[in-house]
Amino acid sequence: MSSPRILVVDDEPDLRELLEITLLKMGLDVDSAATVREARALLGQKPYALVLTDMRLPDGLGLELVREVAVHHKSTPIAVITAYGSAENAVVALKAGAFDYVSKPVVLDDLRAMVRAALKLSDPAAAPAASQAGDTSRLVGQSPAMQALRTQIARLARSQAPIAINGESGSGKELAARAIHAQSARAGKPFVAVNCGAIPEALMEAEFFGYRKGAFTGANDERDGFFQAANGGTLMLDEVADLPLAMQVKLLRAIQERRVRKIGATVEEPVDVRIISATHKDLARCVENGSFRQDLFYRLNVIELTLPPLRERLDDLPLLVDAILARLAGPGGARLGPGVLDALRGYAFPGNVRELENVLERALAFADDGVIEVGDLLLKGAKLGDAAVVPQPPQTPVSVAPGPTAALEQAAPPPPLAHDALPSNLPDYLSQVERDIILRALNQTQFNRTQAASLLGISVRQLRYQMQKLDIHAPEP
């Protein structure tokens, strides 16, 4: 079998030779071109497993080749070599459809890793199996919006460019990020999702970059951070708008340099991660109001992917309901009574698919013999057509009623403290207070996490995190 063939386009003879030798040593066949014209001629003659081009060529820009290859040779990945410090060029090339980039001076290990990733894309045998967990089949829905999303995901999986996923809370941003990872050349490596809003600021640097033993009090062992844990794979920065400014600077550096330094370490270590960021906030507005750095925004927002809210793809409701009920109650274990689907169709779902899951989970707890009736849905607030589509707190606080809701956990307030008294153990006392407040919100909303989080002014993820930490569970059916 013949070796994969690579096209190197560079007018500097020394660098071209270095690239050729490196690729030949990897067992690959190499053709070289010194100009855009020569490259075009070769591309017209043979198929290539990868094109590697310099950005500045005597008769034009590497960017022109990137655009041409992206349109006329869709199955050929093209990577660019950018001058040192010209991060903007890399972003422009990635936006134009480049698979990845390497910076000058070329670090050969980085080059080899990039070439191996590109070859996986053009080798069907090395492609991740479609059945792999996390592929788009977990994204339920056949509406035009979902079909377009699947096509976009397949396209984005073929590039290494950073992706910024926008979409309302619960609309499936993490699921989409997992699907991109699972279909990419990185599928065999870890996917690490980090909720930037849930990490205390003081711990952020250690969590992201790791630390050496003895770097600070309590650092008893050396530990990797998220970047090292995701090495070779994908790092998802969820709720990225919640990153404090000081951390944004450090993150930008790590992404640009593709290197991180553990706290207490003297040397940096290379990391190879694809960054996918997500937020339900308008990041451009955060840049305007100064809470998000423009340079980091520019770096993360190379390619945008927008997830449609559930209310804009209500045709998917039957499929989603079936999939969710099958997961909750087993195949055929639950079904909808008359009018239920129509009632769901009339609801705006401010919390999107996650809210649909919560609504069905709760309804199933109330349902007789697995048949969900309209009354079991307890839909409140946002109706379709309402102006407000953000999560709505219930109009009147709902008291814990007899019947099924009586199973809800009762809040146990902490013992009141006299005016000048102090708790004997502050963390325990605060946990009790927090538990009491969260339970109150959950009871008011019949354990609807989206609404409870909205009442408390925190994200659903933060609420889930706190519930886990404080050992709060939804009532058993």
Ligand SMILES: Nc1ncnc2c1ncn2[C@@H]1O[C@H](COP(=O)(O)OP(=O)(O)OP(=O)(O)O)[C@@H](O)[C@H]1O
């Ligand atoms: N198209 C879909 N098909 C099936 N399940 C979905 C779909 N979209 C979302 N979900 C489910 O909805 C829940 C929320 O999805 P996910 O965590 O990906 O949303 P998100 O947009 O990342 O939420 P957040 O903004 O809170 O981080 C998950 O349980 C996920 O499995």
